[in-house]
Amino acid sequence: MAAAEFDIPEIKDYIEVPKLREGAMAHAKTFIAPQAVQDFMGYPHELADNWKESALEKMGDLLGKYRSLKVFLDACVHCGACTDKCHYYLGTSDPKNMPVARQDLMRQVYRRYFTTAGKLFPKLVGAKDLTKDVLDDWYNYYHQCSECRRCSVFCPYGIDTAEITMAGREILNHIGMGQKYSNEILGKVQKIGNNLGLPGPALLDTLEGLEEDIEADTGVAVKMPIDVKGAEVLLVTPSADFFSEPHVESLIGYAKVFHAAGISWTLSTHASEAGNFGLFNGNYETMRKVAMRIRDAALELGVKRIVVGECGHAWRVAYSFWNTLTGIGYGADDPFSIELQKQLDPNYPQPQHICELTNDLIKSGQIKVDPSLNDDLIVTYHDSCNVARASRMGTEPGGQFTIPRELIKSVVNNFHNMADDTIYESTFCCGGGGGLLTDDLMEVRVKGALPRATALNNVVKEHQVNFMATICAICKAQFTKVLPKYGFDMSMVGGVHQLVSKAIKLD
Amino acid sequence: MSTVTIIYAGLFYVATLLLVAGLAYKIFDYSRTPAPLKIPTTPAPTTQTGVVYRMAKEVVLFESLFKSNKWIWVFGWMFHFGLLLVLLRHLRYFTEPVWFWVNIIQPFGKYASLMMVIGLAGLLARRFLVDRVRYISTPSDYLMLVLLIVIGLSGIMMTFVVHTDIVALKTFFMGLMYFDVQPVPLDPILLVHLALVALLMLIFPISKLLHAPGVFFSPTRNQADNPREHRHVAAWAAKLDQKN
Numbered sequence: 001m002a003a004a005e006f007d008i009p010e011i012k013d014y015i016e017v018p019k020l021r022e023g024a025m026a027h028a029k030t031f032i033a034p035q036a037v038q039d040f041m042g043y044p045h046e047l048a049d050n051w052k053e054s055a056l057e058k059m060g061d062l063l064g065k066y067r068s069l070k071v072f073l074d075a076c077v078h079c080g081a082c083t084d085k086c087h088y089y090l091g092t093s094d095p096k097n098m099p100v101a102r103q104d105l106m107r108q109v110y111r112r113y114f115t116t117a118g119k120l121f122p123k124l125v126g127a128k129d130l131t132k133d134v135l136d137d138w139y140n141y142y143h144q145c146s147e148c149r150r151c152s153v154f155c156p157y158g159i160d161t162a163e164i165t166m167a168g169r170e171i172l173n174h175i176g177m178g179q180k181y182s183n184e185i186l187g188k189v190q191k192i193g194n195n196l197g198l199p200g201p202a203l204l205d206t207l208e209g210l211e212e213d214i215e216a217d218t219g220v221a222v223k224m225p226i227d228v229k230g231a232e233v234l235l236v237t238p239s240a241d242f243f244s245e246p247h248v249e250s251l252i253g254y255a256k257v258f259h260a261a262g263i264s265w266t267l268s269t270h271a272s273e274a275g276n277f278g279l280f281n282g283n284y285e286t287m288r289k290v291a292m293r294i295r296d297a298a299l300e301l302g303v304k305r306i307v308v309g310e311c312g313h314a315w316r317v318a319y320s321f322w323n324t325l326t327g328i329g330y331g332a333d334d335p336f337s338i339e340l341q342k343q344l345d346p347n348y349p350q351p352q353h354i355c356e357l358t359n360d361l362i363k364s365g366q367i368k369v370d371p372s373l374n375d376d377l378i379v380t381y382h383d384s385c386n387v388a389r390a391s392r393m394g395t396e397p398g399g400q401f402t403i404p405r406e407l408i409k410s411v412v413n414n415f416h417n418m419a420d421d422t423i424y425e426s427t428f429c430c431g432g433g434g435g436l437l438t439d440d441l442m443e444v445r446v447k448g449a450l451p452r453a454t455a456l457n458n459v460v461k462e463h464q465v466n467f468m469a470t471i472c473a474i475c476k477a478q479f480t481k482v483l484p485k486y487g488f489d490m491s492m493v494g495g496v497h498q499l500v501s502k503a504i505k506l507d
Numbered sequence: 508m509s510t511v512t513i514i515y516a517g518l519f520y521v522a523t524l525l526l527v528a529g530l531a532y533k534i535f536d537y538s539r540t541p542a543p544l545k546i547p548t549t550p551a552p553t554t555q556t557g558v559v560y561r562m563a564k565e566v567v568l569f570e571s572l573f574k575s576n577k578w579i580w581v582f583g584w585m586f587h588f589g590l591l592l593v594l595l596r597h598l599r600y601f602t603e604p605v606w607f608w609v610n611i612i613q614p615f616g617k618y619a620s621l622m623m624v625i626g627l628a629g630l631l632a633r634r635f636l637v638d639r640v641r642y643i644s645t646p647s648d649y650l651m652l653v654l655l656i657v658i659g660l661s662g663i664m665m666t667f668v669v670h671t672d673i674v675a676l677k678t679f680f681m682g683l684m685y686f687d688v689q690p691v692p693l694d695p696i697l698l699v700h701l702a703l704v705a706l707l708m709l710i711f712p713i714s715k716l717l718h719a720p721g722v723f724f725s726p727t728r729n730q731a732d733n734p735r736e737h738r739h740v741a742a743w744a745a746k747l748d749q750k751n
Binding site: 017019020063064065066067068070071072074075076077078079080081082083084085095098100101104115116117121123124125126149152153154155156157158159160163284285288319320321323324327329330331332333334336337349350351388389390391392395396397398400401425 | 533536537540541542543544545546548549550551552553565569571572574575576579583630633637638639640642643644645646647648650710713714715717718721722724725726727728732734735736737738739740741743744745747748749
């Protein structure tokens with residue numbers, strides 16, 4: 001904990017767009033990854049003499065591989081539509097946290113070295129040489145973006161700052177400026193199997209303890225199976241679910257759902273993590289390597305279905321990228337994917353979100369719930385950014401909004417939405433996503449949570465809301481840490497399956 | 508043939524060539540660059556037909572901008588729709604006989620120029636007045652608006668105030684199209700108007716005006732949301748599958 005003291009922003013009645021204060025967050029710099037961490041990832045750990053050439057070479061490489069990057073760097077007209085959309089700008093007033101300005105940190109270099117206009121008239125078009133100062137700006141401000149895509153909703157060309165941030169981090173890694181937090185986690189997940197670095201025996205021990213707790217609590221022997229070959233469902237969930245509060249309450253909820261529905265299921269030690277920080281770093285191959293653990297486990301255990309627990313960015317990777325990266329899905333015609341796809345049960349979406357599964361079971365009457373058991377709660381729902389703007393549930397666009405709400409309303413009697421411009425596709429990030437959930441970025445995290453805290457405060461005042469449900473491990477960890485700074489009780493945050501867990505009827 | 512005519516004829520040949528070649532290259536470059544991952548901003552249509560509808564709303568109505576900021580939307584839409592009508596109206600100087608629908612929109616096109624300039628003025632005012640927009644504006648952002656405004660105003664002058672010899676102008680452009688160069692009318696307002704239009708054509712493919720073709724290639728808008736149903740793999744990424 002080396003984070004400096006800072007003022008906690010004051011919650012107002014409405015989310016205000018602040019006047020800009022240049023350099024307000026220039027000091028916020030996340031810890032650089034040390035040598036051992038970078039070595040494992042195959043990156044250098046310090047700048048070499050030719051860092052500038054390496055950076056530009058990597059940028060050229062990415063421009064050739066990603067149409068998004070090329071089009072987004074060209075297309076922006078500086079209209080300003082995105083300038084008041086980022087929660088980090090709203091919370092910090094630092095103009096470099098405006099999406100367009102964050103993009104311009106890279107765009108100025110792109111124009112200088114990759115465009116005719118920038119080569120001929122750099123001053124005119126805002127092109128700049130790649131200097132150490134520019135590089136430091138990249139490092140600081142590409143780690144003050146949670147890649148939540150809110151800006152991309154509002155951009156007339158769909159420019160997604162997340163794509164620029166990812167490319168920026170990939171270039172930084174490539175020349176030796178990796179982020180300690182994300183890269184350490186990427187090491188742990190590849191070496192041990194999960195982001196927390198929880199080894200197999202410890203995991204088994206934890207699950208046994210949870211089984212005992214559930215039995216003591218309910219009198220029913222609900223199991224938490226792991227590495228069971230031939231199970232129908234492989235459940236892949238964020239490792240925080242195994243022992244963080246309030247995450248574990250949702251894990252108990254999933255176990256009860258499988259038990260009540262009589263579905264055989266298993267966890268996997270090899271794939272004991274749904275999260276995939278390869279997304280945050282923008283490295284396709286890393287993301288693929290981390291995702292391959294799920295494919296390997298599915299093949300090894302011979303499961304028919306793959307279900308994903310409550311985790312926002314994990315669901316983005318699972319829903320949007322697993323088919324591409326590993327063949328988990330349908331519609332492939334290549335031997336690599338067919339090997340897995342012929343094993344999976346075509347009656348279910350692959351992968352399936354736990355909310356899709358539970359909601360279907362409740363609607364079809366296969367499991368019974370009693371919402372009055374949650375009558376002590378007045379609930380609101382925080383749409384997690386990656387679920388809202390980078391994935392779907394069910395068969396219709398927008399199912400990612402309706403299905404979790406349907407599920408919540410079936411297990412609680414009191415539900416109120418937050419303000420329209422803070423939910424659904426306009427939802428505000430919790431402030432801790434995209435690899436920022438680290439103590440050395442606490443100021444960024446607290447200030448970035450201001451818009452969500454403001455919206456929450458309004459439903460607390462108006463409807464006496466006392467519980468905010470969400471389906472993301474990062475949101476849960478972030479909110480329990482930062483909401484108390486705004487005067488909220490940390491126990492008012494929890495998972496949707498925490499609510500299911502309380503309402504479900506077990507035999 | 509006068510020097511001015513030679514200069515203007517040359518200018519328009521070069522500008523047209525660079526505009527077409529530059530845009531063709533950019534479009535080729537965008538289309539050959541793969542989009543390795545499914546990244547539509549959701550909720551997104553699940554079918555290709557749905558994508559066409561989404562893109563149409565984006566291009567015609569500026570749907571995302573409407574959600575974002577009503578002032579930018581009003582000014583931006585006035586400018587673009589005004590410009591479209593003005594451009595269509597100008598087809599009368601390049602066709603003989605003039606297409607019937609160009610005659611129909613002629614009166615609208617004349618007044619659309621006012622709408623266009625008002626929109627541009629609004630956008631320019633925002634660059635000065637809104638601190639966030641001022642912060643992100645580069646000199647070229649201001650100059651681009653000024654360039655378009657001067658083109659618009661010089662056009663308005665010739666339409667509503669001091670008429671130019673439009674018959675001679677049409678002869679000049681028809682001549683250019685059939686490689687039979689005719690004299691350009693020596694009207695200073697017209698010459699300014701034409702020179703700035705040629706400048707706009709020249710900078711189009713190397714400037715932010717690339718947002719016009721770019722929007723059609725934006726993966727967050729042009730991809731269907733169907734990753735569970737269809738495996739989407741870029742050529743460079745498919746090679747990774749073969750190592751397993």
